[in-house]
Amino acid sequence: MSEIAVQTSGLTKKFGDFVAVDQVSIDVKRGEIFGFLGANGAGKTTMIRMLCGLLKPTSGEGKVTGLDLYAESERIKQKIGYMSQKFSLYNDLTLSENIDFYGGIYGLNPTDIEFKKNQLLADLQLTPWRDKLTGTLPPGFKQGLALGTAMLHDPSIVFLDEPTSGVDPSSRRAFWDVIYQTASRGITVFVTTHFMDEAEYCHRISIMSTGKIIALDRPDNLREKYKLPTIQSVFVHLMRQASTH
């Protein structure tokens, strides 16, 4: 497998006259935790949706796991996992049934699903909840379960669109532990967030404003470059700069 997980050049998405993503070019390596930072409407979600095949790009090129965004979007889907800020499991199915369903959709065979289900539930300490309705699960557990379910098929890249919005701080911490574990297994993690402290955990971050990437580097490099103590302050600085233009 190639060491480059995601590669785009000049990727653009227009909605009518509105340019949501403007000429974005990135290279993301395998096993990297890549963060997208930006205000609401900066183009983060649109970018992720294009990479997942949910949106067709207007122009530009892109490859995900070496597969072309235009021609091979259905094949890409077998190799990626996706989790959005909306809870994506069915509340009226049990935990076990949800896992069976998504496992089946990805074409896993029943014995594999059973094995992975047990492991996932044990990891999340949810084994006693196995046959309870997902809707009855305490909110803190839902995010972890959704992520685990999105990765049942061992994707090589996972896309997380604001996965921690609406989650309490301690659960967020735990959730990032899972992201680190995931990356250490060689899985590339794409994550959008508006929590600045979370940005510090990424290997590399890109800061987006009005559809363009205005900064892209490792968090420590960015702090050094702008001589500022935190990513928070870097972000504020860049946003001010952008708005004066």
Place this chain on the structure above:
Amino acid sequence: MKRILQMMQKEFRQIFRDRPMMGIIFIVPLVQLLILAFAITTDVKHIKMSVVDFDKSAISREIINAFSQTERFDIKDFTQDLHRIDNDMRSWKTQIALVIPAGFSKDMQRGAKPQIHISADGVDGNTAGIALGYAQAILVKYGLENNSPDVSLTRRISLHIVNMVERMWYNLELDSQQFMVPGIVVVLLTIIPMMLSAMSLVKEKEIGTLEQLMVTPLRKHQLLLGKIIPFLILSYLELAIVMTVAILLFNIAMNGSYLLLASLSFLYLITTIGLGIFISTFTHTQQQAMFVAWFFMVFMIIMSGFFIPIDNMPGSLQAFTYLNPMRFFMAIIRDIFQKGSGLSYLSRDSAMMTFYGIIIITLAVFKFRKRVS
């Protein structure tokens, strides 16, 4: 194939877990069938009548008696005050008034041809017209029986009357249930599949699971088939239950072929499920989907001939009903039930229905994109 089965399994689990919804799908239609099958009759009975008898004679009493003896009229009030009639009509207490003027019996015996008045509340023109007809018939009958004997005898011999002998085919006893129950079957096969499919897809859109499904390798046709097949099975189940109740409980005569009914139902169900999917493609919330589905339904029911015969509509509106797939299925089901018509008689309706079915399902599948907008 395996993915379709996965999808179907999931749908069935969700449907059967939703107990109130199951009740709505299976029990409510039966209750409606029980109630509504009796409601539809344009037969006019028990008309509320007020009597103003200024004459107060043996003859006027006989006339009033003639009215009180039929079940067509219920005499509610005797009064000497004409204003009271007006007031009672405006407060819906009486529908028709019989006014016998003073001196009626004397004038009649004198051969002076006195007038007798019947005034009906004409707001419901149809009922009023029928009621007026009944009242006139009662009066004419009384008049003929109470003519002076010489008049009747001399005239009757020279009469040459054409007499209409009527034979009511397909529904000898004019039992409106035979007509309405098959119609209700069609209404159910319209509402339930359309609502279920529209709501289930929009719900997935609303809670975000549809987006999740879109990033999986599940293909569009697999997703849609996984939705359509469970609803088809459910609708057939509904059809079977309602038909069983109709035939066993209501003694509805089924004169045609069950196989024909089942296969034409398939074509229609594809249409209604397709409409549901189509609605889900341009609505974003369950409320919107509900409103749109509601609109489609009301339009389809009115324009189907379910309870307003298409023959009654003005010509331009009759042409409009050809845009309504339900119109064809309504005719098909009723003809199969009541007349036992075979496919050769129903081929035109079936062809039109299929035509709409193909258009709608194609449009729905085409508009349903595996991408977000």
Place this chain on the structure above:
Amino acid sequence: MGKEKPIVISIAIKEVLHILKDPRSLVILFLMPILQLVMFGYALKMEIQEVRIGVIDYSHSPLSRELVDSFRGSEFFRLFFFEGEERDINDLFRKRKAHAVMIIPGNFAKDLTRESLVDIQFIIDAADPNAATMIRNYVNQVIMNFNENRNDMIPIPFEIRGTLLYNPDRKSTYFFVPGIVALLLVMISALLTSITITREKETGTMEQILVSPVRPHEIIIGKVLPYILLAFLIGIIILLIGIFLFQVPFEGSVMLLLFLSTLYIITALSLGLMISTIAPTQQVAMMLALIVTLLPTFLLSGFIFPISSMPKLLQYLTYLIPAKYYLFIIRGIILKGSTFMQLFLPTLYLSIMSTVLLVISIRKFSINLER
């Protein structure tokens, strides 16, 4: 009460924002009733437009021609001669080419000059029994006229004067347009509120309202207020269109109609609200709202089919249909110029019904909160 007002109003404002944020639903809400009103107004006709009669004339005589021609005088009938045996009639009916078939026997002309009573056969497609009855009545009328023209009929010793009050031309539009207004108002109102509370339960925002010091009846009242306004607006629009487009004469008091319409709207909204407190999900709520409004209002309110002709048991059931009372009110005011006192009874029923429904909703809602 004075202290509660601000809370009720802020809930009302929140609800208004909800409504305004969804312009698509708003457009649907205003447009669809108008479209339906127009459609219904033209479609609802009690009279059959054209009766197709196939004639099998075995007599082939001037007299049988005369009989057939007597049908041609009426605009209802379209007669066509039909060369076939009796058994082909089935085929004719199945192809829906004729509503009825008239069979004139071979000795018709001869008998009609000799006998006092001559039978002709009328076979009517009675699949739709209502239509069949109507066709029979029309045909009877024509044959009666035919007989009267050829005979000196026996006179009766008095004259019958029949009059139709309020709607002498028997226009069914006058009867139906107010009915459609009643139907649309109850459906919109019930659908609107049926999901308000369920939606908040489903999305979890209810919990947030509940932790604030709001009392159950304040939530309910705050939620209903904007919908009263909205439904009232829609009601006025369809009333205006109905009256002007279909030229329905307006006999009574406009103010009285508006006042009693508001009462009706509140009843319908309360019905929706009660559904909302009972139903666990939006889907169930909307299905329920549709089931309790659509067909029952169509069939059990007296909208089309006279209540007095229904079986007794069903007549009792009609007491539960709010539209039944509103139909008395709206038809009474518009067509007959009824006064408030003349409509006191239906008004009383509606008031009782809305109070009961509201109390049930608040009760049910409070119980839900405690759990």
